[in-house]
Amino acid sequence: MHHLFGVVLGQKDLSRAGDLFSLDDSEIEGCLSEALEQIKIISSSPDYQTNDNDQAVVEICITRITTAIRETESIEKHGRSLVALWESCLEHNLKPSGKDEDTPHAKIASDIMSCILQNYNRPPVMALAVPVAVKFLQRGNKELCRNMSSYLSLAAISKADLLAEHTETIVKSVLRGNSMLLRVLPSLYEKQSQPINSHLSDLVALMSHLEQPEQHHLLQLLLIVAKKKQTEVLQECIPSLISYLRDPNNNDIILNILIEISSYAPEVLANLLPVLKEIGDSVPSLIGQTAKIYGTVGLIDEERARICLIYLVNQLANMEHSFHHILLLEIKHITDTFSNILGIQSRDIYRMSNSFTAIAKLLIQQLENDTTSDSRSKSLAFHAVQMKSILSDNGQEMESGDVTGGMSFTDTCLSQENNKLPSTAGTGEPQLENTLLSHPGIKCIESENPPEPVKENCYEGSLKTTRQPVEYQDKLYFHLKENLSKVKAYVLEMGRKIPLPDECVIEDTVRSSVAKLFFSCPLKGHYCLYSKSSFVLISRQPQLWIHIMFLFQQNLFPEPLSMQHKSVQALKALWEKTQLKGTHSFEAAMVQSTFPPQKDLDHVQIHLEEVRFFDLFGYSEETRAWQCFMCNNPEKATVVNQDGQPLIEGKLKEKQVRWKFIKRWKTRYFTLAGNQLLFRKGKSKDDPDDCPIELSKVQSVKVVAKKRRDRSLPRAFEIFTDNKTYVFKAKDEKNAEEWLQCINVAVAQAKERESREATTYL
Secondary structure: OOHHHHHHHHOOOHHHHHHHHHOOHHHHHHHHHHHHHHHHHHHOOOOHHHOHHHHHHHHHHHHHHHHHHHHHOOHHHHHHHHHHHHHHHHHOOOOOOEOOEOOHHHHHHHHHHHHHHOOOOOHHHHHHHHHHHHHHOOOOOHHHHHHHHHHHHHHHHHOOHHHHOOHHHHHHHHHOOOHHHHHHHHHHHOOOOHHHHHOHHHHHOOHHHOOHHHHHHHHHHHHHHHHOOOHHHHHOOHHHHHOOOOOOOOHHHHHHHHHHHHHHOHHHHHHHHHHHHHHHHHOHHHHHHHHHHHHHHOOOOHHHHHHHHHHHHHHHHHOOHHHHHHHHHHHHHHHHHOHHHOHHHHHHHHOOOOOHHHHHHHHHHHHHHHOOOOHHHHHHHHHHHHOOOOEOOOOOEOOOOOOOOOOOOOEEOOOOOHHHOOOOOOOOOHHHHHHHHHOOOOEEOOOOOOOOOOOOOOOHHHHHOOOOOHHHOOHHHHHHHHHHHHHHHHHHHHOOOOOOOOEEEEEEOOOOEEEEEEEOOOOOOOOOOOOOOOEEEEEOOHHHHHHHHHHHHHHOOOOOOOOOOHHHHHHHHHHHHHOOOOOOOHHHHHHHOOOOOHHHHHHHHHHHHHOOHHHHEEEEOOOOEEEEHHHHOHHHHHHHOOOOOOOEEEEEEEEEEEEOOEEEEEEEEEEEEOOEEEEEOOOOOOOOEOOOEEHHHEEEEEEOOHHHHHHOOOOEEEEEEOOOEEEEEOOOHHHHHHHHHHHHHHHHHHHHHHHHHOOOOO
């Protein structure tokens, strides 16, 4: 042993202990194990817990020893002695004597633990340390257990085998309240499933007491169990899981668990269909997952097939384009299995790939005809029409029991053919009016039982009328009559900055109403990004968008609109969905403020920028319309669609996150081509491929949140798929913008292609 260590430890000389830090690490490295043995003797003496001098000497010496071990990387050489001292602490009291006051041996254990377990990636060290570490979980010191759990989690990631034999102890520690260890269980399940299975329902019962990250780890465990087809074990947990389906932080992964279960045991979920319907209605973004569960439950028998078809067809008639592909697949799977439900009509129905609404109507008719004695099928036809209706013939809002918080305009009111409008000579903006027709504008609703044949163009009669009847000349009419030229000039300018949505649906959220807005491309060229699908924007300013749409609508007509006009009635119905008690009615708001405040319009533009709308759409001065990137740039469309021709390629840095504590960036070579974002394992394009990102699976592409961007990531962006989030960093902000636009264009193109193919192979 080094002379100074011998003096300090042999004589317990606190006055000389500080001098140990003046020695070079290499001078004392050879005697560290011997010094640890001496510390073990001192700390095991009967009076150690009351001897402040000895405690101070030991604390200083341990700090010096662990520092030298780290600096000289000699943990494997001295690991056995370090673990022996650590284990000796278990023979003494570790529970705090007072608030935030660790016992002397708990302090020793804490200092040694960090030195040992930071070497979680060294199997020889972990083989010595893990059996001792697990014993500490049962000794009642919460702070020690919490820190231990963090290190054990890293050990489980690096070498789960080392912890496998201690699974039972770890599970019991979790049940006693050490919830941080939940992150270890998914890794351990692959090695030792039985102890976890036997306590799974008890673990799920902890959900309400867990923080959100811990809930996530528990649900990840359940997803693994579901993939292992442990039906009996999971069956006890399902009722508890269902109660958390309304939690926006967890409903996605819970539905994925249920989808796994439904793939091999759909009968277990048959009674949950009403709950799943309610969840799908309240959170439309989850429709794709609920549809998959309905699809598998519908394969149990013909009775359930009919029940599930009612739900799926109803959704097909009313949901946004992004879910049509999933819904059609599930519907066809059921009707193929029970072919007598649709009979010989099925092939003709699925061939109508140009209109999902038409397919839904035919399915409704066929189901209704096939089951005239079944009241549920009757209600399908009734509800499907109800959900597509908001106005009766006398202009009153119809009741719709199945609608939850939103309305959808489904039949196009504005003709998409320019020649259907009368000449607008004298208005000053004939070109803009024509272009607005190529945008379908607001979609109005047909009533369930029209007194006369339904016209495809709801506005046809109004457009041919040169003057409205006297009874329709209300406050709105007279206000617009005075300001008509101003409105048209205003819309001409606003139309260059803000696009007109094809459709607007109002949805209720926990805090307030939101507008779900759908945008497509009017040109619908050969390589169009949005000819069959739509860009969807969620806005928390629904009344502002309703005001904007109203101005666009007025611009289409040479005469002022009144409150009796069908398009105004439709907008009024939307407004009332968003109207708070004591605020202005639609008519009062439009009369009081002809135009929205400029700052509100600026916010709309900022929002469109944030969701990358302008990557995918641009205003064409030539056609006076908002067109998609491909239709605006046909010369680029040809290059982009050449097989194997990359849209963009180059180096990006990918964030590597293996655990919470360590994050690093790794440079890779990326190529965006076809339907994939390919990346190489190395920095060169000649390196072998790694797993590609399928663009059709990408849910969104976003710049890193501003608060994070300001801190350290000004050039970073994120790609979200259904099961993973990627974070990339470009060389500069300009390069990041190029990648963002190219990826957004490629993703839109992949989804448009998928939408076009959704029914052609059915």
